[in-house]
Amino acid sequence: MKLSVIIPCYNEVGTIDGIVEAVRNSPHQDIEIIAVDDGSTDGTRERLRELEGRRIDKVLLHQRNQGKGAALHTGFKHATGDVVVVQDADLEYDPQEYPILLDPIIQGRADVVYGSRFASGGAHRVLYFWHRVGNLFLTLLSNMATNLNLTDMETCYKAFRREVIQSIELKEKRFGFEPEVTAKLAKKGCRIYEVGISYYGRTYAEGKKINWKDGVAALKCIIKYNFLG
Secondary structure: OOOEEEEOOOOOOOOHHHHHEEEEOOOOOOOEEEEEEOOOOOOHHHHHHHEEEEOOEEEEEOOOOHHHHHHHHHHHHHOOOEEEEOOOOOOOHHHHHHHHHHHHOOOOOOOOOEEEOOOOOOEEOOOOHHHHHHHHHHHHHHHHHHHHOOOOOOOOEEEHHHHHHHOOOOOOOOOOOHHHHHHHHHHHHHOOEEEOOOOOOOOOOOOOOOOOOHHHHHHHHHHHHHHHH
C-alpha cells in the first residue's frame, strides 16, 4: 500500500530536515513525500528545493502565504498513494506511529482515521490548559453537529483513502480545514475511525502558530459546513 505524506510548511527551516528524515525512517516503506511551502521567508523553500528528488518526491510552492488548509488542498491534488496522511513539519507528531494510523484502513474497516491526542496512553508533552479546553469545546460542538463521537477533531494526524479526500471540495485555507473536512466526511457517510497517538507539542517560542483567532474561525466553520453549506 503506497502512502502519500503531505507536509505543509511555513517558516519551518529549523525542523524540515528532521521531519523529512523521520518520515523516511518510519516503519511504512512505500512512501511518497509531498512538501508544500506556503510562502516561507526563512529559507524553508530553498531547503526544500535542495531536498527535492533526493529525500522529497515533490515540492510545491505557493508564492504567498495562504494558510495550512490551502497548502493541504495543493498537496491532496498531487497525491498518488492509496492512502494520504497529513504530517505537520514541526515534529509534534511521530511518523513511527503510521502503522497505528493506517491499520483500520489496511484492514478494510475505515475510509478515514483520526489520530487522537486524547485517547492514548502514549507520551504527551504537558502544555497549555486553555488550548485543551478550546479543543474539547470545538470537538464537542463538531460532534453535536455531525453526530460523531470523536475525541480530537482538531488533530493534525488524519489518514484518508486517496479517492475519499480527492472527492471532497475543500474551501477553507487556514485551520478551518479541520472542522470543514470533518463535516463533509460525515455528510458523505464515510467510515471514520479514531486511534490514540502520542504528542510532542511546541510552545509559541518554539514556533507554534495556531491561536485563539483560529479557534473562533473554527467555530464559524462548524456552523457553516454543518448547517449552512
